[in-house]
Amino acid sequence: MSEPIVVAEGLHKRFGDTHALRGLDLAVPAGTVCGVLGPNGAGKTTAVRILATLADPDAGHARIGGHDVVRDADRVRAMIGLAGQYAAVDEKLTGRGNLRMFGRLYHLSRRDARRRADELLDRFGLAEAADRRVAGYSGGMRRRLDLVASLILRPRVLFLDEPTTGLDPRSRGEIWDAVRELVAEGTTVLLTTQYLEEADRLADDVAVVDHGRVIATGTPDRLKAAIGDRVDVVLEDASLTVRAADVLARMAGAETAADPAAGRISVPVAGGAVRLADVVRELDRAGMAPADVSLRRPTLDEVFLRLTDRAKETV
Numbered sequence: 001m002s003e004p005i006v007v008a009e010g011l012h013k014r015f016g017d018t019h020a021l022r023g024l025d026l027a028v029p030a031g032t033v034c035g036v037l038g039p040n041g042a043g044k045t046t047a048v049r050i051l052a053t054l055a056d057p058d059a060g061h062a063r064i065g066g067h068d069v070v071r072d073a074d075r076v077r078a079m080i081g082l083a084g085q086y087a088a089v090d091e092k093l094t095g096r097g098n099l100r101m102f103g104r105l106y107h108l109s110r111r112d113a114r115r116r117a118d119e120l121l122d123r124f125g126l127a128e129a130a131d132r133r134v135a136g137y138s139g140g141m142r143r144r145l146d147l148v149a150s151l152i153l154r155p156r157v158l159f160l161d162e163p164t165t166g167l168d169p170r171s172r173g174e175i176w177d178a179v180r181e182l183v184a185e186g187t188t189v190l191l192t193t194q195y196l197e198e199a200d201r202l203a204d205d206v207a208v209v210d211h212g213r214v215i216a217t218g219t220p221d222r223l224k225a226a227i228g229d230r231v232d233v234v235l236e237d238a239s240l241t242v243r244a245a246d247v248l249a250r251m252a253g254a255e256t257a258a259d260p261a262a263g264r265i266s267v268p269v270a271g272g273a274v275r276l277a278d279v280v281r282e283l284d285r286a287g288m289a290p291a292d293v294s295l296r297r298p299t300l301d302e303v304f305l306r307l308t309d310r311a312k313e314t315v
């Protein structure tokens with residue numbers, strides 16, 4: 001079996017006293033989307049910059065398509081595209097002008113740069129705005145142009161650093177569509193995100209990063225399953241929320257999340273130890289009738305909170 005197209009092994013990186021990466025490992029099989037999920041300061045951008053040959057690790061190794069990102073940086077660069085966290089496009093130029101400029105920077109002939117710019121503008125829904133200055137573009141259009149600029153050389157591996165941070169839902173959806181289209185063509189994508197929903201929607205595998213290392217990996221579904229299902233309860237009488245939460249916490253042997261204003265309680269029911277029926281019976285016994293009880297998978301938000309809590313406990 002060939003090795004994954006993106007591999008990081010024990011990456012370390014310090015900036016003065018800040019230990020940005022502390023032994024980060026990643027493996028992304030070709031043709032898949034890896035979502036690197038973590039809060040601000042987790043080390044996501046540092047990891048992407050190392051993988052994209054823009055920074056060297058202090059320790060550890062990384063390979064793209066089998067090429068070492070430090071020793072074979074040129075080979076790596078020929079395989080990858082990068083859209084950074086902050087849009088790199090020139091405001092004073094038009095969309096088309098930007099793409100032509102990038103084409104030339106990538107050593108395409110004038111003619112090829114032109115042709116590629118037109119092609120990409122058409123494909124990613126930017127043709128209409130192509131001859132307007134980027135200064136007048138919406139945030140979403142700018143990001144899309146930035147993403148498109150990283151595609152000029154038809155990269156096999158694309159790095160997207162927080163591609164939708166700060167975008168409205170519609171623009172976010174447009175970026176997601178563009179990513180899906182690339183993946184359908186066989187591009188491998190590593191994207192960083194702070195949005196659990198984004199990882200859930202796009203990623204085949206998620207690597208949860210906190211304090212410079214991966215604290216959990218798996219498909220979004222597996223991560224959710226590892227945390228266990230939850231039972232959501234809505235009480236008829238919201239004033240009983242705190243008491244009911246107490247009863248349920250004791251029963252489940254775990255912390256519950258309660259919203260006393262809404263009379264809502266969420267109970268983790270890990271490993272099938274507690275069932276929906278148990279919750280109803282327990283509340284009934286305590287004389288607190290639920291208006292609604294439902295079983296559901298945890299959201300990635302809950303998964304993330306649980307995982308980062310746990311990581312803190314072990315530090």
Ligand SMILES: Nc1ncnc2c1ncn2[C@@H]1O[C@H](COP(=O)(O)OP(=O)(O)O)[C@@H](O)[C@H]1O
Pocket residue numbers: 015018019020038039040041042043044045046047
């Ligand atoms: N060039 C730099 N100089 C000093 N500190 C840095 C630099 N780049 C990143 N850091 C620090 O390293 C940590 C990780 O940063 P970063 O990789 O940007 O995280 P993320 O992208 O997940 O928000 C942060 O504490 C950040 O302040």
Ligand SMILES: [Mg+2]
Pocket residue numbers: 044045046085161162
């Ligand atoms: Mg970042």
